[in-house]
Every structure is written in structure tokens, then in C-alpha cells.
Amino acid sequence: MTNPFKDGPSAQDAGAHGHPWKISDVVLFPLLGLGLVLEWVWPTTLPLWRVPGGVLGAALFLFGFWLIHRAKTELDKADQPSLPGAATTRLVTTGPFAWSRNPNYLGAALAGIGGALALESWWLIATTLLACAILEVWMIRPEERYLAERFAGEYQDYRRRTRRWL
Template structure:
């Protein structure tokens, strides 16, 4: 095989490798289950447990107000984070490619503020409904999202953005 043939093979192999990377990026982090749906399903499971084995939390008349505030704050975080992703023209859905890393706003305090917002929603609904099961549903919700989404998202962002993402990851905590 001549040097010219060998160089051609290397170039072709290099192009094939690049195409595989491009194809992988079309799927983003490869998350299969939407995190909001995961949280919703776990909150509904908490509601089912509350129906079967009701355990109140002894919340007074202000429970609805406190729960409502947490619901409002959690929903506001989710809405504002979504708006920031749209403003930067990058996908918020973890199964789509990311074009940039968001590191300001809520992302200056947490690498996963939208998931924190979902936790606040869960806690707020539990308090508002005086439901222990819904209140604690944020724990399995956070664990499930950690396993099915966050780990994959972080691996994807590290592979795509390299040192830029590692610097951000070293500076900002995963949750709080």
C-alpha cells in the first residue's frame, strides 16, 4: 500500500469518525424519558399512596399559602429557565443537541435549577394538600432524574464542550 493510499484511508476513517460524532449529537444527551413527566408520575404515585394510606403532615391553615408560594416559585424557575434557553437558541430538552452552556442566572447557583424547580413544585403540592406522600415525592423524583437524565446530560456536555464545561462543573454545584 502506498503512502497516498494509507493517507486516504486515514482521512476516510477520520471522516467516518466525525460523522458518527455528528449523529450522536443529533440525540443530545440521549435522555429517553422527559424529566417533567418523571416528576409528574412520581407525584401522582404519591397521590395514590395518599389515597390508600393517608398520612397528613399536621399543616395548619397556612399550608395552602406556603404550598402555593413554593408551587409558584418552582413554576417560575422552570418558566424563566425555559425562556433563557430559548433566548440562547439552545434546546432545553435533553434529547436534543445543545448549542451552548448556560452558566448565568439560575445556572450560576445550580447546574440543575429546573429540576430544583420540579422539586419545589412537588414539595409545594404536598404541603398545599397536606400529603406526606406527595411532600416526600421530591426525593424519588430527584433520584430518578439524577439517574435517567442528569448523569447522561453531564457526560454529554463534558464530551461536547470539554474544559469549558469542566470549569463550570467545578465552580457550580449539581443541586445547591
Template sequence: MLEKRIPPLLLVVIFGAAMWLVASITPPLSIDGTLLAFVAVAVFAIGTLFSVAGVIAFRQAQTTVDPRTPEASSDLVSSGIYRYSRNPMYVGFALWLLAWGIFLGSGWALLGVVVFVLYMNRFQIAPEERALRDLFGDTFRDYEQRVRRWL
């Protein structure tokens, strides 16, 4: 089963490679490359802020950052960036892929971001949330009601 088996950063690399492949066989967008690069850098920077803020919050709570073992969580982190997103690191990764698709200048490659989000929802986030519900019970259920999965 694919659930929680592939490290999310490796998934970003795999999806990024697939997006590059799609971009190499489809026509590019008719937009200035300098503008695309500027927008891509800005989106990547925002994605990095999300991811780093998520890691910092986990480190401050002294709980595991490894999403493949949510049952090892010692604390439910709901402060900092986690007040706005239950998965800020994944938001950051999706923004990295969005930046990559923009940089590649391919509308078709941007579909990789959509597939990444769908994959993460099914094979990474859903199993994580099941484990967190089992571990933290009503506290996690209340958190789910207050904070969106992505943004």
C-alpha cells in the same frame, strides 16, 4: 435503559400521581388546610420562577431545551439562573412536587420529592452531564466546579 428516556415533565406527573396515591392511604398531617394551601402556592410559584428562568436562558442562547438530547446543545448556558444552579428547571420541578406534597398534607407523600431527586440525579442529570462533558470539555468541567447541581 431508563437514562434520558422519559421526559422530565412526564416524570413530574408520574411522581405527582404516586404522591397522591401515598397520601390517600396514609394519615394526613395535623396542620390547617388553609395554611398548607398558602405554603403550597408559594412553593409552586418559586418553582415556576426557577423553571421559567431556565427555559428563558436556553431560548436566549438559542439552544435545545429537550434534556433527552443534550448532545444537540449548541451552547453551554452558564448565565442568568444557571449561575446558581446547573439544573434550575429540575429544581423548579422538585419544588412543584414539594408544593403538591404540602397541598396533599401528607408527610409520607413528601418522600416522593426525595425519590424524584434521586431518580433525576441517576437517570437524567448524570447522562446529561456526561454528554455535556464530551461536548464542551474543560469549559463544562470548570462550570461543574463553580455551580452546584441543584442549589
């Protein structure tokens, strides 16, 4: 058995990413934490009326986590991994994957923006958008290349009918 931190997975077990630590949490949590620290050190205020902004923010925050849960449930139903380091054996195009190719990342982005609105924080909006940009390059593009190689025409059809984010 190979050490996944040293050698990466074997070609047979390889997923979209070669290391188990290459997950969105490595991007999201530090950047959202940075946004909270920056907000604490240099407070900002969004030009929102507190109650509507808080309600909208809370709704987006909860919807984001619900979307992540729904995507994971759909992957579990199809007996597919939710972590990108494991091999995918079947393309999942149902549930939230029917209208977004990346509902997990979309859910995290919505939760981040919702938290920013609820806390009235420009810093959290900035760090959430930065996290999305990094995820696009570091996670999503390699995953799309992997799926295109693994599922060829089936993935191309899916790409044509389903948007990357929304």
C-alpha cells in the same frame, strides 16, 4: 431520516439522551400521580398548621414553576434546546443556570414539595424525593457526561463554580 423511537438520533443531532421520550415528565408525573393516589387511599397529615403550611407550599409550588419558566426563557435566549434529546451547541451559564446547573429539575422538585406542603401530604414528599433520586441517575448524570464531553474545560469550570441542585 431516522426514526427517533427506533434508532435514536444520529450522532450529529444527538443530545444527552438518545430518545425523545427520555424526559423528566416520564419520571415526575407518574410518581406525583402515584403520590396523589396514595394520599387519597391512605391519607397522611404533615404536622403543620394549615395556613402557614399552605402559604409556604403554594409559594414553593409557584416559585418552582417560575424557575422552570426562567430556565426555559434563558435557554430560548441562547437558542438552546430545553429538551435533553436535542444537541446542545452552547453552554448556558446565565440566569438561573448561574446558581444551579439544573434549574428545571430544581423547579420541578420545589413545585412537588410545595404541593406536598399545601396538601399536607407525606406521600407527595416521598414521591417527589423518589423522583429527584431517579432524575439524578437517569437524567442528570448522563447530561453531565454529555456536557463534559461536548464542552470539556468550559464545563469543568462551570461545575466547579455552580452547584448541581442549589
